[in-house]
Amino acid sequence: MIMDINNTKLLTMKKIIKTIGLTLGLFSMLFVSSCKDQIEPIVEELDFNRAFSPVGLTASISEVTLVTLNWTAVKNADHYVLEIYQGTDFSAGSMIYTTNIPASDGTQLIYTYNLPAGDTQFSARLKAVSALTGINESKWSSVGFKSAPENLFTGYKSMLTGLNTCIVRWKPGAIATALAFNKGGSDTSYPISSAEQAAGEKTLTGVPNGNYTIKLMNGTFSRGSTRLVIEGDAFLAAGGDLNAALEALPSGGVLLLANGEKYGLTEPDTVTASIKIRGVFTDNLPTIYLITGTPLAYHMFDIGTTTTASDSLVFENINISCYYDDAGVTKHRGVIDQENTAFIIGAVKFNNCIIRNSGRSAIRLRGNAAGQTINNVEFNNCIMYDFAFDSHYGVLNGATTGNFINIKFRNSTIYNLRGGIINYGSGAGCQSVLVDNCSFNQLMMDATTARYFIDFGTTGNPSNGTLTISDCIFGQAGALANGVRNNLMVMTVTGSWYTSDFVNVSGSIIGSMTAYAGASTSLWVSPVATGDFHFLDANFAGRDTAGDPRWKP
Numbered sequence: 143m144i145m146d147i148n149n150t151k152l153l154t155m156k157k158i159i160k161t162i163g164l165t166l167g168l169f170s171m172l173f174v175s176s177c178k179d180q181i182e183p184i185v186e187e188l189d190f191n192r193a194f195s196p197v198g199l200t201a202s203i204s205e206v207t208l209v210t211l212n213w214t215a216v217k218n219a220d221h222y223v224l225e226i227y228q229g230t231d232f233s234a235g236s237m238i239y240t241t242n243i244p245a246s247d248g249t250q251l252i253y254t255y256n257l258p259a260g261d262t263q264f265s266a267r268l269k270a271v272s273a274l275t276g277i278n279e280s281k282w283s284s285v286g287f288k289s290a291p292e293n294l295f296t297g298y299k300s301m302l303t304g305l306n307t308c309i310v311r312w313k314p315g316a317i318a319t320a321l322a323f324n325k326g327g328s329d330t331s332y333p334i335s336s337a338e339q340a341a342g343e344k345t346l347t348g349v350p351n352g353n354y355t356i357k358l359m360n361g362t363f364s365r366g367s368t369r370l371v372i373e374g375d376a377f378l379a380a381g382g383d384l385n386a387a388l389e390a391l392p393s394g395g396v397l398l399l400a401n402g403e404k405y406g407l408t409e410p411d412t413v414t415a416s417i418k419i420r421g422v423f424t425d426n427l428p429t430i431y432l433i434t435g436t437p438l439a440y441h442m443f444d445i446g447t448t449t450t451a452s453d454s455l456v457f458e459n460i461n462i463s464c465y466y467d468d469a470g471v472t473k474h475r476g477v478i479d480q481e482n483t484a485f486i487i488g489a490v491k492f493n494n495c496i497i498r499n500s501g502r503s504a505i506r507l508r509g510n511a512a513g514q515t516i517n518n519v520e521f522n523n524c525i526m527y528d529f530a531f532d533s534h535y536g537v538l539n540g541a542t543t544g545n546f547i548n549i550k551f552r553n554s555t556i557y558n559l560r561g562g563i564i565n566y567g568s569g570a571g572c573q574s575v576l577v578d579n580c581s582f583n584q585l586m587m588d589a590t591t592a593r594y595f596i597d598f599g600t601t602g603n604p605s606n607g608t609l610t611i612s613d614c615i616f617g618q619a620g621a622l623a624n625g626v627r628n629n630l631m632v633m634t635v636t637g638s639w640y641t642s643d644f645v646n647v648s649g650s651i652i653g654s655m656t657a658y659a660g661a662s663t664s665l666w667v668s669p670v671a672t673g674d675f676h677f678l679d680a681n682f683a684g685r686d687t688a689g690d691p692r693w694k695p
Contacts, residue, residue: 190277191276191277191278192277192278192279192280192281193216193218193219193270193271193272193277193278193279193280194216194217194270194280195216195269195270195280195281195282195283196213196214196216196222196268196269196270196280196283197213197214197283198212198213198214199211199212199213199266199268199283199284199285200212200213200285201266201285201286201287202287203287203288203289203290206260206289206290206291206292207256207257207258207259207260207289207290207292208254208255208256208257209226209254209255209256209257209264209266209287209289210252210253210254211224211252211253211254211255211266211268211285212250212251212252213250213251213268213283214249214250214251215245215246215248215249215250215251216245216270216280218272218273218274218277219245219270219271219272219273220244220245220271220272220273221242221243221244221245221271222242222243222245222251222268222269222270222271223240223241223242223243223268223269223271223279224239224240224241224242224243224253224266224267224268225237225239225240225266225267225268226238226239226240226255226257226264226265226266227264227265227266227267228262228263228264229263229264229265230263230265230286231265232265232267232284238258238264239255242271245270245273256317257289258317258360258361258363259289259292259360259364259365260289260290260291260292260293260365260366261288261289261290261291261292262288262289262363263286263287263288264286264287264289265284265285265286265287266284266285266286266287267282267283267284267285268282268283268284269281269282269283292365292366293365293367293368294312294313294316294318294358294365294366295311295312295356295358295366295367295368296366297313298311298312298313298342298343299311300356300368300370301370301423301424302370302371302372302373302374302422303345303422303423304374304377304398304422305374305376305377305398306347306348306349306350306351306372306374307345307346307347307348307349308345308346308349308370308372309344309345309346310343310344310346310356310368310370311342311343312342312343312358312365312366313342314340314341314342314343315339315340315342316339316342316358316365317339317360317365318334318339318358318359318360318365319333319334319359319360319361320332320333320334320359321334321344321346321356321357321358321359322356322357322359322364323349323354323355323356324354324355324356324357325352325353325354325355329357331359332344332346349372350372351372351373351374351375352371352372353369353371354369354370354371354372355367355368355369356368356369356370373396373418373420374396374397374398374420375391375392375395375396375397376390376391376395376396376397376398377397377398377399377400378397378398378399378400378405379400379403380400380403380404382405384405384406384407384411384430385407385408385409385411388411388417388419389411391417393415393416393417394415394416394417395416395417395418396417396418396419396420397417397418397419397420398420398421398422399419399420399421399422399428399430399460400421400422400428401421401422401423401425401426401427401428401459402426402427402428403428403429404428404429404430404431404468405428405429405430405431406430406431406432406433406467406468407430407431407432407433407442408433408435409435409439410432410439410441410442410443410444411442411443411444412443412444412445412446413443413444413445413446413449413453413455413487414446414448414449415448415449415453416449416452416453416454416455417455417456418454418455418456418457418458419456419457419458419460420456420457420458420459420460421458421459421460422459423459424459424494427459427460427461427494427495427496428459428460428461429460429461429462429463429468430442430460430461430462430463431462431463431464431465431466431467431468432464432466432467432474433466433467434466434467434472439474440474440475440479441474441475441476441477441478441479442462442464442474442476442477442478443455443477443478444478444480444481444483445478445480445483445485445487445514445516446483446485447483447484447485449485449486449487450486450487450488451486451487451488451517452488453487453488454487454488454489454490454491455487455489455490455491456489456490456491456493457491457492457493457495458491458492458493458494458495459493459494459495460492460495460496461495461496461498462477462492462495462496462497462498463498463499464476464477464497464498464499464500464501465499470499473499473500473501473531473532474500474501475500475501475502475503475506476500476501476502476503476504476505476506477497477500477504477505478490478504478505478506479502479503479505479506479508480505480506480507480508480514480544481508482508482509482510483510483514484510484511484512484513484514485514485515486513486514486515486517487515487516487517488517488518489516489517489518489519489520490505490516490518490519490520491518491519491520491522492504492520492521492522492524493520493522493523493524494522494523494524495521495524495525496524496525496526497521497524497525497526498525498526498527498528499527499528500528500529500530501530501531501532501533502529502530502532502533502535502539503529503530503535503536503537503538503539504521504526504529504537504538505519505537505538505539506535506538506539506544507539507540507541507544507545507546508541508544509541509542509543509544509568510543510544511543512543513543513545514541514543514544514545515544515545515547515571516545516546516547517547517548518547518548518550519538519546519548519549519550520549520550520552521537521550521551521552521554522550522552522553522554523552523553523554523692524554524555525554525555525556525673526554526555526556526557527556527557527558527559527673528558529558529559529560529561530559530560530561531560533560534560534561534588534591534593535560535561535565536559536561536562536563536564536565536593536597537556537559537562537563537564538563538564538565538566539565539566540564540565540566540568540569540572540603541568541569542568542569542570542602543569544569545569545570545571545572546566546569546572547571547572547573548572548573548574548575549564549572549574549575549576550575550576550577550578551563551576551577551578551580552576552577552578552579552580553578553579553580553690553691553692554580554581554690555580555581555582555673555675555690555692555693556580556581556582556585557581557582557583557584557585557617557669557673558583558584558587558670559584559585559586559587560586560587560588560593561586561588561593561594562585562586562593562594562595562596562597563577563595563596564596564597564598565594565597566596566597566598566599566603566605567597567598567599567600567602567603568599568602569602569603569605570603570604570605571605572598572603572605572607572631573605573607573608574607574608574609574610575596575607575608575609575610575631576610576612577610577611577612577614578610578611578612578613578614579612579613579614579688579689579690579691580614580615580689580690581614581615581617581666581675581689581690581693582595582614582615582616582617583617583618583662583666583669583670583675584617584618584619584669584670585616585617585618585619585620585623585644586619586620586622586623586624587619587620587623588620588622589620589621589622590622591622592622592623592624592647592648593620593622593623593624594624594625594626594627594648594649595619595623595624595625595626595649595651596609596626596627596628597624597626597627598627598628598629598630598631599627599629600627600629601629603629603630604630605629605630605631606630606631606632607631607632608631608632608633608634609626609628609631609632609633609634610633610634610635610636611626611633611634611635611636611638611651612634612635612636612637612638613636613637613638613687613688613689614637614639614688614689615638615639615640615641615658615665615684615688615689616638616639616640616641616644616655617640617641617643617644617662617665617666617669618641618643618644618661618662618669618670619643619644619645619646620645621645622645622647623644623645623646623647624646624647624648624649624650625646625648625649625650625651625652626649626651627648627649628649635651635654635655636654637684637687637688638651638654638655638656638688639655639656639657639658639684639688639689640652640655640656640657640658641658641660641661641662641664641665642657642658642659642660642661643661643662644662656683656684658682658684660679663678664678664679665677665678665679665682666678666693675689675690675693676693676695677693677694677695680695
């Protein structure tokens, strides 16, 4: 009989493997059972000697500086210890607050705290203290957060109130300890009383002149900043001698005038260096005018031969009347009517001024072979009306050798002009003209001769700079009115509107603007009778973007 040796070996090996597997299985059961019998008593006897740390600690910010902390309650806690730090470093010197928070029955706990400042990085840490005897406090749980940006000066106006005096305003009731004034270098601190904190304002005297950054402080924390210029080298009370006060000003000096008062010039003042004439406040402006004299003067200011390109003449918060004696009868030629004296000056600026009732211009340069040059002439936030009805000039008039290099009309209202705003047919060197966010009405009202809104002539002025008109509103114009004769100036017109009674015969800019369906009297409240350019038409599509911003709703 023949046997299969290989099969016999295979059967024998299977039996061996089964026997080994059974043996190992029984051994494992005995081992696990044995381990189980040994471990259970150890676990049953194990005890914890430290409270669990709070879990789920989160922080959320609301109302700029209010932080709300949330966490899950710890079983058997008696209370929690909370610490809040500035920054991310849990060092003793950085701690700003600590408290004990009683435990409660809820599963979630909430705690709020008003942080000392906005836009600042903070961290908090929390631990549980057990109510059970012999149990140690937990380890710390921590969370980082940043308060929202804040500036408690926003919406509150600080201002100069006199010579070296000012009032600073911020959100009433906000926690603050001091005002820090800085004009470069170290801070000068002025403490805030409880009454000033409640009122949200502080009056300061004896503050040196300077361009200040002011911070509202709560201890070492800043709660916002604002800027304020403290200026003034002399204050001229009502009835004071304006000519003498201007003569006494140092180079770069600022003369303060009392609001609501009137000051007469006995003769034109010659500006020999940088000066500024300023009404203290932005409303109820002080008025300056020219007194009728012998011999009769024809304008208010001249630019002297000693000025340089670094000098400036600035009018701020001033009502400039071009009526003699401000009497409402006879007009003179304007603010500056430069005769045959050569000069150069860096800037002539009118900020928040009223300029009115000029028989000719605001500024006229008649020219000189050696040159008459104003590098920058600006009208910012001004109201200007009643010009040139004794002649035919524009608000600005240049000449062959009398030049304006850069011209700006911004955020201003200009109305009732016989001519336009720039008459510059002869001259040279103009690099830029900007007319931005202005409201115009009763332009080029000459009934017999066509006048241009802006006139750079045809061949007499080689200026080739930029001429930009943006976000303006053009109302009524005379029947013969022209638009812009830009000659070599490169012109762009954007974002502007015109009413149905705006006329452009030549040099029209109408094609670059948007039409308003009605007349100027339908758009504005009372543009002719009272100079009120608030919007009568509440549905005017351009009211939020075009025209002088002072009239916006």
